Amino acid sequence: MASTPARLRDGLSARTLASAIDMTAVARDSRSLYLGLAQELHRLVEEGAVAADARLPAERVLASVLGVSRVTVASAYRELREHGIAVSVHGAGTFVVPRGDSQPWGGILRGTRPGVLEFVNAAPPASALLGPAYGAAARALSTTGLHVGYVPTGVGRLREAIARYYSARGLPTTADQILVTAGASDALHAVIDTFVEQGNRVLTEHPTYPGAIDMVRAVGGKCVPVAIDPDDPDTFVENMDRAARQHDPVLAYLMPDHSNPSGAVLPETSRRRLAATLHRHAVVTVVDEASADLRLDGDAEVEPFGAPVPDSACITVGSLSKTVWGGLRVGWVRADTVHLARVAMTYARRQLSVSMMDQYTAVELFGEYDAVVAHRADQLRAGRDTAMAAVTRSLPGWTFHRPRGGLSLWCTLPSGVRSTDLVESARGRGLLLAPGSRFGTGYAFDECQRIPFSRSPEEIEDAVAVLAELVGAGVDAGPRESVPSHAVPEAMV
Incomplete structure (x- = not known):
């Protein structure tokens, strides 16, 4: 030895x-x-x-x-x-x-260590409207001193507010179709844990939110990736149809509005066709709307995915983490009452109730939600425009689709530049990034790099400057061993 x-x-x-x-x-x-x-x-x-x-x-x-x-x-x-x-x-x-x-x-996450530029997470700072909402919630809670503080499915006023939010968007919803959770990831985990068993297949767009891939794997499921091209949504619908026929999936996971990381939005005609196609194959679609309200160019809201099909065909998860703040742990599941009852039973095994303070704060924020969304759009628009200008100016050969919403640029790297090596080198310069392979399965997307624009314009400029120096120094030149996505360390992204 x-x-x-x-x-x-x-x-x-x-x-x-x-x-x-x-x-x-x-x-x-x-x-x-x-x-x-x-x-x-x-x-x-x-x-x-x-x-x-x-x-x-x-x-x-x-x-x-x-x-x-x-x-x-x-x-x-x-x-x-x-x-x-x-x-x-x-x-x-x-x-x-x-x-x-x-x-x-220790304190390296969220850039709490001096000199660290944390661009792993596409997470914006707290909304300016959060503080007043907490104050109003505290005053409202002062009248509920006799309440035990446990509300397993969520405070009634909040479930009603979320139901009104969906109904106003064109998806009629009642409070008994809402389960309040501690964030969208908590909601998604409960759904996947309920419906996916060992060996089951789940269709996912590709690239996609890595947390969904991790959750499917954690319960023994297998992701079936379907490539999505923002410029060719019709081909995506056809490929999902083919994958549903070939793989007999139990669920499909989609982010049809400002997908993470690509920012893609599925047009109304395409989403109607896709919803009907998956319903025909008896595949329940899990719709992640965490970024649905992050429209940055004044575009009209697209009809919610699943509006034309029965409620039993789609389960929607959402939260206030992107529009308000990640520290406000309020998310939800919207589903028909039969599916929701199953998810609620799963969720009850993990958590008795979401924080009453956070739920009351969410009620206040939904009361002025248009202002909440407008405030966030202003902040993200400045970040996006800064990121696009900086990448175009300082990183020749990097290409990207101009996102009309969401939280990040999804860049294709020049030949010979590998995201995994770039991220490793950037770490030594105090810039933390998630490698492109984190957003796919197998060995995909090492030729891509996500740059969140949720940080301040000054931080974005600094981050791009670091990348420009590294690429200019030829940091990624030469052959390297490909690394599968599951071998890449986990992160909150």
């Missing part, structure tokens, strides 16, 4: 860690090389040779020192994450998890 150093700490080098790894034991594992490596790394952690909080070496560097493929190391790290032994965050690295702790990287 290799000799074990007394204690390997944060920032340990690949060579130091490699000297402690018993590659003979790794090779003896009859299952696979990556599982053997994961087991050996686990041993070093359990024996205390690798310290709690230690940052493990970069995958590619450790792979080179050990003489194995990068995918082997990436898969071993993934195995450690899945067993709670390690945790990864884009731009920070992979860390050993101390017992009782799940965030050894």
Whole structure:
């Protein structure tokens, strides 16, 4: 067995860690090389040779020192994450998890560490209307002192407000079709956990929100990606039809309004055809509307997906996280009462109730929702225009579709530039980004890079300047090993 150093700490080098790894034991594992490596790394952690909080070496560097493929190391790290032994965050690295702790990287998320430009998450700052809404909610709550504080399906006034919101958009809804959750991701998780079982297939647009892919995989499902081209929605409908015939999916997951990351919007005619097509195949569509209200060019609102088909054909999830603030944990599920009852039973196993304070605040915000949306659109429009101008000026060869809404630019990189390497290099300059492969399945989208425009114009300019310097220095030149999306560390994106 290799000799074990007394204690390997944060920032340990690949060579130091490699000297402690018993590659003979790794090779003896009859299952696979990556599982053997994961087991050996686990041993070093359990024996205390690798310290709690230690940052493990970069995958590619450790792979080179050990003489194995990068995918082997990436898969071993993934195995450690899945067993709670390690945790990864884009731009920070992979860390050993101390017992009782799940965030050894401290304050690096959201740019709380000085000098860090956090562009992993496409999340805007709090709305200026949030503070007054909290104040009004506190005053309203002062009259409910005798209430126990648990409302499993959501406060009645909030469910009624959400129902009115959908009805005004052209999708008649009643309060008993609404379940309040702690954010859209919480809502989506409850839906997927209810309807997807081991081996089930779920159709997804491609690229797509990575959280949906992770949730499907977590319950043993399999994503079936269907490429979406903002310039050719009719082909997307035809391909979804074909995929539904060939794969017998139980669900389809879509973001028809300002999709993450591409910003694509499915036109009304196409969404009607697609809703009818999936209904004909008995596929329930899960419609993610987290970004539906983020229209930046004064476009008329497109009819909600599923309006022309029965309520049983679509389940919609939404939230106030993008229009108001991610810290306001209010989301919802809208569905027919039969489907909603099943989701509510699943959700009740995880959570008794969403914060009453947040729910009362949401009621206040829905009372002036037009102003809320207008305020957010002004902020994001400035960010989008800054990002487009900066990329066009400073990153020749980068191309993108001009998004008419949403939160990010989805850029195609010049030949020879790889997102995974670019993100790794940018981290050393204090810029944190999510690699393009995070938004797909398999080995897709390493030739793409998402740039959120939810930060201030000054921060966006700084981020693009860092990218321009790195690309100008030829940071991504040369061949590299492709990395599958599931081997890329998780992040809130």
